[in-house]
Amino acid sequence: MGHRKGAGDDMNTLERGLAGRTAVVTGGAQGIGAAVVARLCAEGCRVLVLDKSAEHGRSAVKDWREHGHEVALAVGDVVDEDAVRAAFAGVPAGWPAPTLLVNLAAGFVFKGLDATPQDWQAALAPTIVGLSLVTREFVAALPPDAAGAAIVNMASISAHIAQSGYLTYNTGKSAVLGFTRCAAQELAPRGVRVNSVSPGTVWNANNERYHREALGLDRATAEAAPEHGGKFLLRRFADPEEIAAPIAFLLSAEAGFITGTDLPVDGGYLAV
Template identity: 35%
Template sequence: MTESRVAIVTGAAQGIGAAVAQRLAADGHKVAVVDLSADAAQATVDAIEAAGGTALAVGADVSDADAVDAAFAQILDGLGAPTIVVNNAGIIRDNLLFKMTVDEWDLVMAVHLRGAFLMTKAAQKHMIEAGFGRIINLSSTSALGNRGQANYSAAKAGIQGFTKTLALELGKFGVTANVIGPGFIQTPMTAATAERIGVTFDEFIEAVAKDTPVGRVGQPDDIAHAVSFFASEGAGYVTGQVLYVAGGPKA
């Protein structure tokens, strides 16, 4: 039987993060649902509680060190010491390189990379004390390169290097660190991409599905299932790995 632990999921108000939070709660964990505002996170908390789980809505900008410290204080008080962290919070500010602004670059780096760093640094001491930890960071197939996403691709590739280093540093303490790289997942973020390139979301989904070996686009639950595995006690011998959940082979 899975031991109940305290998990943190960032960017969990909607999309992948919401599905991950609900899956970890269904697995028996208490879940801190973190997003920019507690109000935004509350719908996910309500869904978890309606299904019989335990969750806490936490508002925090993960790229702000003081906000992260305050969030951890709230989580420790409300749920206990976290030993599972899913760094999912992310944004896109897509543009071709010659049009990309410094602000568009910096903001994407701050949320993805600085956010993952701050959250993980705050969590690791609790994992080491417990002799158990699961760090699961969300990358993307865009880490392999994607036109119009120099900032996002660089950040997602950086997540992979960051995670592999965590695996080397923290393994001896019973802490694993792994990456999930989603392909196209049907979420509000990919809907925004469709709007940016000037097609309807249905057209976008249909086109992507045709080019995907399994013949469909991904759903948030596909990612949640992978997170559930990496978070499990049975995954203790898997660390420093990148798992692309993309409906086909990626390298």
């Protein structure tokens, strides 16, 4: 006999309110974004991934589909207005209009005051202009009754602190906080909530490579070092799934009265 639906199941579905909805995830082909896609699929969402990496996007989407999930890929750069428009126009027929958006694509440029105009462009265009273009298109494509629609933007602990050599990156991430507050105000009349998350260091492929190649450290050694994992109260890095879970919460009906704010997901880093 299969699983029988009980009161708890209904309550769960009712409270979270994510099942059956369409989500758009930018930067969903790898890293934290891929964990977000997997989490939303597990919540019963259909997910459109907008990512500039055709290679990683195709391989991730193939894998998710083989696991029975409904995932579509739009290959494009979030700073390309036409690509963003085409991505939303390409939501597969039969899917509901997207009412969930996770903006993760960002400019990874780490420069100080020596940054050139080109550095600033590369740092801020994806993080802010791309965020704005995708959000604008998402809002334009919302159904008339957008009840329950929600957006989560990716900030960082870097949005809250000074870090040597991070001027360009931290300026972009700080701007994500301002964007989030203003977008929350603008979209509140339609019932659309907008929040951000601020993770600490997440152990993804990039960070693994950086710690191994630049510092000669594996995860356990890096986490034990006071200047790396040791700077977090929990004395470790996060797994991507630990960022995906609070993002799913902020998108869900359980966070129905939360908007215009930032949730640190940082192992206690900002607490001290």
